Amino acid sequence: MSPTADDWTIEPGQGLGRLRFGIAPAAVEALSQIYGSATSRMEDRISDSILQDTIAELGDSLTEEEKRDLLQVYAEQGPDNSSVTEVRDDGGLVLRYEHDRLVELTVLARRTEVRIGEVLVFSDDVPAVLQAAEAINRAPGLYSGTAAAFPHAKLMIEGFTERTTVDPVVMSRRDERYAQRSLSMFETIDTSGDFVPFTWRKD
Template structure:
């Protein structure tokens, strides 16, 4: 159902919320899909610090202390975990076992924002919608578009040419079928997703 696939910037999907444990996400497999593939990587000190800042928005100091003690005892959770789900092909990233980003492709065509299915919208209409929600123009470079205030990131919807012009990609372009939208708990740091980028308004 579409109501289970409503995207709420910086919060997640209807039931798939940033900050959830891997085990809690697994309970939603009938809605969003079971794990098809997964990979893990060690957390670097800098990433661990960023994760502590992220979790402090969702949990009390006592809860964080308990969680940290558990992680210290379990090397399996002291990792960056990436999962791909069946059916929807959602890609989920976790830090210390807590959901921090959701990447959706066209296979998850139910995903919607403000009552509109993202992958069924005309790209220029989607860009206007995101720009309005962002409260400012997006940043563009190559095939990426960044809407930092709402922590939403597109790839494959547009292309920035050598003259800095933003071109809307259509189904005639091979890259169109590989479109993705990434939702995060907070914005990327500049250059993590795009360089400083080119500012463009579609309103």
């Protein structure tokens, strides 16, 4: 099975190439010639016993009420019991499953063939990448810190821009965070928090 350009092309709201939301780990494994072999696989949820031991080690730094609140928050907002993270391609690709269904994927910058349409995501033409993301999102992106979210496309990119004042600016290539750029896709994307809209289109 030989990789093609389509295998590393973003499919808005659906996934990356043949990695579509909802497919099973076995189906991903069948694509290992394209997306690399799994190098690790681990459950995301901390066991109750480990969590209890960790809180106990905090001793008197937390009140009993704070400890109970912490346990309650983790019970309500922590990872699903079925959540599993899998690392492939020597760390270049990270996948997360729930109930044996692909629900999230992250690609690191060394996968230079990743594209949105005809635009290479990890090229140095950041405005072109953001314009392409807006096009498949059919709306301006949402920006917070170093994250840019495109909710309709189920897409988020990190390290391309930084918003420290009102509008985001392109991250300097000399900034170490630029070298650590990543692209993530989510079956369900969360943009709660301090996200603001901004467009890179030049009408």
